[in-house]
Amino acid sequence: MPRVRPHHPTVHRTPDAPQELSLVRLGRHLGRAALRRCPNCGSGGLFRRWLLMRDVCPGCDLRLDRGESDYFIGSFTVNLVTAELMICALGLAGILMTWPDVPWDALKWGLMGAMVPLPAFFYPFAKTLWLGVDLTFRPPTLNDFAGHGENFPSGGEIPTEALPSFPPGLPPR
Numbered sequence: 775m776p777r778v779r780p781h782h783p784t785v786h787r788t789p790d791a792p793q794e795l796s797l798v799r800l801g802r803h804l805g806r807a808a809l810r811r812c813p814n815c816g817s818g819g820l821f822r823r824w825l826l827m828r829d830v831c832p833g834c835d836l837r838l839d840r841g842e843s844d845y846f847i848g849s850f851t852v853n854l855v856t857a858e859l860m861i862c863a864l865g866l867a868g869i870l871m872t873w874p875d876v877p878w879d880a881l882k883w884g885l886m887g888a889m890v891p892l893p894a895f896f897y898p899f900a901k902t903l904w905l906g907v908d909l910t911f912r913p914p915t916l917n918d919f920a921g922h923g924e925n926f927p928s929g930g931e932i933p934t935e936a937l938p939s940f941p942p943g944l945p946p947r
């Protein structure tokens with residue numbers, strides 16, 4: 775006689791509707807990141823100084839560099855592209871507002887002067903925004919949290935695929 779599995783009320787995710795690719799989730803991550811907060815749990819205090827990011831989130835213990843040595847390249851690219859677009863937008867606005875008597879020299883020196891502070895200003899936002907995008911496409915597992923999950927996230931998303939199955943034998947929650 776076949777063994778009957780006990781009823782388990784867990785809702786299983788289907789392969790064609792993965793939670794990690796939802797637009798709502800992406801929007802939540804980017805909204806938190808735009809405020810320089812942890813995309814995973816929304817906690818603040820990710821930066822010791824404006825340009826100095828902590829190693830782990832003080833709210834959920836997420837490793838902020840996701841444990842990869844070259845992880846900074848993503849936020850570097852976001853920062854570079856955004857700063858260049860902001861310089862272009864400022865230049866275009868300056869031209870449109872003063873047309874036809876555009877003060878070309880003042881515009882040139884003004885934009886050159888903005889090239890240094892703009893990327894420094896946007897740097898922490900580039901870090902959190904890149905982390906938000908990355909967490910959307912690569913949801914965190916227990917290995918992404920300091921202590922390998924012993925300090926379980928208190929306010930963020932629990933990496934359900936890493937949870938043990940209960941009762942034993944059923945797919946993980």
Ligand SMILES: [Zn+2]
Pocket residue numbers: 812813814815816817831832833834835836930
């Ligand atoms: Zn967090």
